[in-house]
Amino acid sequence: AQSVTQLGSHVSVSEGALVLLRCNYSSSVPPYLFWYVQYPNQGLQLLLKYTSAATLVKGINGFEAEFKKSETSFHLTKPSAHMSDAAEYFCAVSDPGGTSYGKLTFGQGTILTVHP
């Protein structure tokens, strides 16, 4: 079975500071990995995904993540936080095998707060 652990349910940064949101996964096979963002009262929007191509993945809004197999991690970073980045972020994993149907298993989420 796959699982995802997001370290830190809440992260607070100052505007302009580095954003680092941590995600570790557990999977018997190299998985596909995703980061989604959820703004208040909205659905989830894909930020970026890793599907076994380049290990450093660039996404929307200046975010990027690096797949590190040795550390079973897929941490999300952004060099300089904006106020508009305040939201909840979810890391998710799916099994590349055909029997998973693309189903996502999500972490518990990290709420990012950005201070002026």
Place this chain on the structure above:
Amino acid sequence: GAGVSQSPSNKVTEKGKDVELRCDPISGHTALYWYRQSLGQGLEFLIYFQGNSAPDKSGLPSDRFSAERTGGSVSTLTIQRTQQEDSAVYLCASSPTAFSGNTIYFGEGSWLTVV
């Protein structure tokens, strides 16, 4: 439509009543998923459709929950005899196919409150 559309956006119902939640996926998307988002439980998978069939219903929490999809498009999630623990946001999502690397697109959810 341009995105995944869900209705109603908000629903307050009395305990014991039945509710129906509707999802209209992105046109042409064959894969459709239902998830539930609640405090303390996070995002939980409920059911997956490929076309009109549901190969994976493993996440449905009880036999009070059912779902169907017709015409390979619109899906309805039905909760019978609602309980307070059913209060949550029900998210529908769709994808072009069930390939695991595809992007899954989410709707804005149906907020269900059982009183």
